Amino acid sequence: MVQIRQDTKAAVVNQREDKKILLAHGGGGRLTSNLISSLILPRFDNEVLGKLTDSAAIELSSSSVLFTTDSFVVKPLFFKGGDIGKLSVCGTVNDLAVAGAKPVALSLSLIIEEGFETALLERILDSAANTAAEAGVRIVTGDTKVVEKGSADGIFINTAGIGTRVAGAELSFDKITPGDCIIINGTIGDHGMAIMSKREGIEFELSIESDCACLADLTCKILESTPGVRFMRDPTRGGVAAVLNEIAEGRRCDIEINEKPVPVNPAVKAAADMLGFDLLDIANEGKVLIVASQDSAEAVLNICRNHPLGRQGQVIGRVAETAAEAPIVEMITAIGGKRIVRTPYGRDLPRIC
C-alpha cells in the first residue's frame, strides 16, 4: 500500500530531483541509490568504493596505522583558493601527514540541507575527487544524509582518514629538545583571511587566496630524508598561536618566535590589520609547523624550498628550557620588542574550516 502511494508521487518528484537535493535522497531508498550511482561513484571510481559494501576492505602495507577525522562546516562553501570539498580532503590528509603518516584512504560523509543545488554538490564532489587524486589517496567509503530545509546550512562534510606510519617517524612532544628549531613552510593567515574577506564582503586591493593544500607529499619527503624531525602540526583553527602553545604546554618548554622571518602576504597583513586580527591566531590550511633538531633544520628548510608548498619556508623560532611555572610562548617583534603569544580564545572566527 505504501509502495503504491510512493510510486504515484514519484513521477512528480522526478521532475525536480535533478536540480535540487530532496529529503528522499537521504532516505536510503531508490533515490539514495540514484544519487550514489549517478553523482558520487563516477567521481571517486575505484574498485573498493564501487563495491558499495558496508565497510571498505583495504590491504595496508603495515599494521601500524594512523587514524583521524574532521568535520567541515566552512562558510562560505566556495572561496578563493578552494571550497569545502577540497578543504575536507586536505584537512584530513594533513592531520595524517603531520602525525608522520602516508595517507592511504579517506571516508567522505555528507550532511546536505534539503533544496541544496545539485550543481553545487557536483562542484564540491569534483573538487574533493580531484584533490584526493592529486594527493594519491582513495576515497573508499562514504555516507549521505539529507536534513530538512533550515536544519543545516547548505552542506557539512566529514572525512576520516587512515594512513600508515612513515618508517622511523615517531613524532611526539617528548622528542622535543631545547635548542630545536621551529620551521614553517610558508606564509601565515592566508586561509582565515580569505574566508573572512569573502564572508564579510570586504574588497581588498590585493586579492587573498586560501593556502588550502595537501601537505603529505612534502611531509613524507621531509620524514624520509631527515632523521631530526621531532614533531609537526598543521596550524588550522587557532592558528600558529594555538599550536605553539600546545607544544609549549605539551613538552613543558618555552618557545621564542621571531616576527621578522615569519612569512606573510602583504594583502593578508593589510586585511588582518584592518579587521583587527592577529595573524598568529588565524587558520591556515596548507601550512605545517615543524620542530627539528638544530642539526637538521637546514636540511628540512632545503626540502621545503625545493617543494611547491614550501618555497617561502623559514626558521621562525626555537625551543628553550622553561624557567617559569607555566611555559610561555614569546615573540620578538619586528621592532625588537617582546610579547607573549597566547592561545586564542576561539570566539572570533567561527566556521573557518
Add this chain to the structure above:
Amino acid sequence: MVQIRQDTKAAVVNQREDKKILLAHGGGGRLTSNLISSLILPRFDNEVLGKLTDSAAIELSSSSVLFTTDSFVVKPLFFKGGDIGKLSVCGTVNDLAVAGAKPVALSLSLIIEEGFETALLERILDSAANTAAEAGVRIVTGDTKVVEKGSADGIFINTAGIGTRVAGAELSFDKITPGDCIIINGTIGDHGMAIMSKREGIEFELSIESDCACLADLTCKILESTPGVRFMRDPTRGGVAAVLNEIAEGRRCDIEINEKPVPVNPAVKAAADMLGFDLLDIANEGKVLIVASQDSAEAVLNICRNHPLGRQGQVIGRVAETAAEAPIVEMITAIGGKRIVRTPYGRDLPRIC
C-alpha cells in the same frame, strides 16, 4: 590587541559557558581545549585519545582492514531504547560487523548548534562512551565544530570505524548461491517506529523501543564458528526491503521471503498499520540479515538464539535462481498470497538515523 579584547570579554562569557555550547567552543582556542578536557576526555579515557595528536596511532593485529563511516542526524535526539550517541556508535560498529570485521577503533566527530545545552551533550557523550565500552571498541580520535544557532538542528554526529577481518570471513554477493537461507536475528521495524511514534507525538497502548544495539559480538561468534555464511547486511535506512533488493540485484538472484516467520512486535505492527507504513521498509538498528548455506543455517540460528541479540532469530526466506531479466524479491504473505517487495523510494522516513 585582539588578545586584550578577547580577554576582557572572557569573564562575561565564562558565566554562560558551562550551560550552553558557544560558537567559541568550536573555534580551536582555549574554549575548545576546555570542552575537550572537561567533557570529552574523561568519558573516553584511553591512552590513544588522551595524547590529542592530529591522528591516533593504533597497532592492529592485521593489515587487512575494514573502514566505514556514517553521519547521524536522527530526530528526536533521544528516543525509547537509545539516543544519537548510542546510535552513532552502534551504526558504525554494525557496518564493520556485517562486513566480517571485528571492530577495533572509532572516531567521533560532533557538529553542534550554538546554544545546545551542555547537559544534553553530556548525556549523549555518556551514552556513546558506554556503548563503545560495552562493544569493546575504543574511541581514539575526534573533532568538534560549532555552528551558529539556526545552522544545524541540535547536534549531528559522524563516526568512522576501523576493524580487522575475522579470519576466513570473505563475505560478498558473489558467494551467495541459490538455495541459501536468509536469516534475521529478531523483530523488524522497531527502531523506525520508535522514532516515528516519538516524533509524531503519537501515543500507543504498548510502548515501542528502538532495537539499537551493537551486533559485533553476535556476528563475530557466527563467523568464527560457521563457515557457511555468505553475506550479511544490517537493514537500517530502507529496511529489510532495501537490503533484500540490494542482494537480489548484487547477486542477480531472486529472493523469496515468508511473511509468517518474520518476527514482529505486535505494538510495532499496530503502529505501522495505523500510520500506513510497510514494516519491510522501516529502519532497524540492531538487526542483521544473514545469507547462509542450507547446511549451516541451523548452526547460525542456534548461535542467534543463544545470544541476547538473537533470541527471536528466524529463517525468513531463501535465495533462488532468477528466471527474469530483472531479479525480484517476492513475499509469500501470511494468508498465502504473493507480492513483490520493492526498494522503498526513501521519502517517508527522513532523519531516522
